[in-house]
Amino acid sequence: MDRDSNAYTFLFSAIMVLLVAATLSVTATSLQDIQDENVRKEKMQNILATIGVNVEREKAPEVYKKYIIDELALVSDGSIDKNTDAFTLKLNLEIKKPIKEQRFPLYLAEVDSLKYYIVPLRGVGLWDAIWGYVALEGDKNTIKGAVFDHKGETAGLGAEITQEWFQDSFTGEKVFNENGDLVGINVSKTNNDPKGLDKNDHEVDAISGATITGDGVTDMIKERLQNYLSYFKSKNELIAYQNN
Amino acid sequence: MSKYNKLPKEAPLILFIKEQKEPLFSKKNRALLTDPMDDNNPITVQVLGICSALAITVQLKPAIVMSLSVIAVMAASNVIISLLRDLIPNRIRIIVQLVVVASMVILVDQILRAYAYDVSKELSIFIGLIITNCIVMGRLEAFALGNGVWKSFLDGIGNAAGYGFILIVVAFFRELLGSGKLLGYQVIPDLIYEMGYVNNGLMLLSPMALITVGIYIWLQRSKNRNLIEKN
Numbered sequence: 001m002d003r004d005s006n007a008y009t010f011l012f013s014a015i016m017v018l019l020v021a022a023t024l025s026v027t028a029t030s031l032q033d034i035q036d037e038n039v040r041k042e043k044m045q046n047i048l049a050t051i052g053v054n055v056e057r058e059k060a061p062e063v064y065k066k067y068i069i070d071e072l073a074l075v076s077d078g079s080i081d082k083n084t085d086a087f088t089l090k091l092n093l094e095i096k097k098p099i100k101e102q103r104f105p106l107y108l109a110e111v112d113s114l115k116y117y118i119v120p121l122r123g124v125g126l127w128d129a130i131w132g133y134v135a136l137e138g139d140k141n142t143i144k145g146a147v148f149d150h151k152g153e154t155a156g157l158g159a160e161i162t163q164e165w166f167q168d169s170f171t172g173e174k175v176f177n178e179n180g181d182l183v184g185i186n187v188s189k190t191n192n193d194p195k196g197l198d199k200n201d202h203e204v205d206a207i208s209g210a211t212i213t214g215d216g217v218t219d220m221i222k223e224r225l226q227n228y229l230s231y232f233k234s235k236n237e238l239i240a241y242q243n244n
Numbered sequence: 245m246s247k248y249n250k251l252p253k254e255a256p257l258i259l260f261i262k263e264q265k266e267p268l269f270s271k272k273n274r275a276l277l278t279d280p281m282d283d284n285n286p287i288t289v290q291v292l293g294i295c296s297a298l299a300i301t302v303q304l305k306p307a308i309v310m311s312l313s314v315i316a317v318m319a320a321s322n323v324i325i326s327l328l329r330d331l332i333p334n335r336i337r338i339i340v341q342l343v344v345v346a347s348m349v350i351l352v353d354q355i356l357r358a359y360a361y362d363v364s365k366e367l368s369i370f371i372g373l374i375i376t377n378c379i380v381m382g383r384l385e386a387f388a389l390g391n392g393v394w395k396s397f398l399d400g401i402g403n404a405a406g407y408g409f410i411l412i413v414v415a416f417f418r419e420l421l422g423s424g425k426l427l428g429y430q431v432i433p434d435l436i437y438e439m440g441y442v443n444n445g446l447m448l449l450s451p452m453a454l455i456t457v458g459i460y461i462w463l464q465r466s467k468n469r470n471l472i473e474k475n
Contacts, residue, residue, distance in 0.1 A: 008333055012331065012332070013340075016340065020343055020347045023347065031357070031358040035361075042361070
């Protein structure tokens with residue numbers, strides 16, 4: 001057959017495409033389980049990191065069992081849905097549902113008999129999704145720690161939200177103001193407190209060149225926490241603002 | 245005018261060239277492996293693949309993994325293209341090359357994600373960028389399309405190794421001078437820090453990769469005078 005004829009070209013491309021597609025899908029399917037396991041362990045690792053427990057990924061499931069005492073799937077009115085597994089909930093899918101049908105995962109942790117509430121976050125950065133976890137102390141107001149990750153933010157700019165120095169600046173910040181209103185944490189460009197010494201200003205210093213990613217972090221914290229208010233209140237534990 | 249034009253028209257054409265079996269590692273074949281390390285290095289001589297050389301040489305470990313991935317991708321895609329070289333329709337050869345490279349890269353990415361998750365997170369977009377690495381397509385088009393399987397295999401390994409070698413050299417100095425570490429382990433003793441030594445933060449930024457490559461080119465050319473352009 002003539003190598004330059006149209007028929008040959010079509011035939012060649014058709015066979016090539018089929019072969020390539022078959023190879024790739026076989027590989028992807030056969031490796032899927034191992035990949036999912038990695039993602040699951042990493043999730044545990046991230047959740048643990050927010051309460052200050054740093055652990056290797058391989059050991060994460062063990063340590064996770066030790067510190068995480070409960071996983072709750074909350075309904076928007078604050079009640080608990082016992083039929084849903086909170087850990088496997090996919091926030092990216094939940095967010096698209098009507099608010100009444102959404103389930104909000106909440107992880108309860110206990111370290112040295114101190115209780116922590118860990119809220120998963122999900123939002124949008126500049127290019128793609130950003131997500132993370134934020135742990136609140138027993139007063140449900142002070143941030144114990146935060147972890148962020150992203151899909152495709154610019155390396156060196158937006159991608160810096162995964163760095164410890166940025167995440168550490170959230171520790172100790174308060175998410176409620178004096179009146180008990182949820183204000184979240186503002187990733188601020190006009191912060192008068194770049195070192196983050198003032199822990200009552202509800203602000204952390206933004207990353208230069210990463211305005212939109214930073215705004216995404218601000219929005220995602222406030223938006224997600226909003227959904228947990230009714231649960232926090234229903235627990236009849238006053239959201240205490242301690243001016244310390 | 246060359247002397248061949250003066251040959252009589254009736255001169256018999258040479259019809260039979262005794263085909264000699266070339267040993268696997270003949271001098272020519274070895275040159276395919278060794279040339280890209282020095283005389284024909286893809287980065288320092290051909291100035292290909294600079295972009296990724298800047299991006300992933302902050303630390304030694306990702307540089308090594310990137311080199312190994314590029315070696316795997318280049319060797320495999322060179323072999324595949326060389327096997328298909330008599331079948332590929334000329335008009336769509338670039339597309340075919342792209343498809344082959346892209347699927348190799350996806351394979352590498354999937355395998356890393358399963359067995360070297362941390363590394364795959366670190367390399368993230370750069371693995372995808374192997375596709376756009378000029379060396380890969382360059383060697384497919386310039387070499388694999390016109391040469392046998394074994395030669396193409398060697399050429400792929402040689403060029404990828406030449407690329408990886410520079411990556412590792414640059415990463416070695418950037419990690420050493422930038423963070424005082426090698427492969428994540430501290431190598432500069434605390435004592436020296438106490439005496440007032442400070443890590444050079446500039447080494448962590450990409451401009452210093454360019455300068456390190458520049459210094460390497462300078463050293464290479466002062467040693468290997470053949471590389472210096474005549475004009």
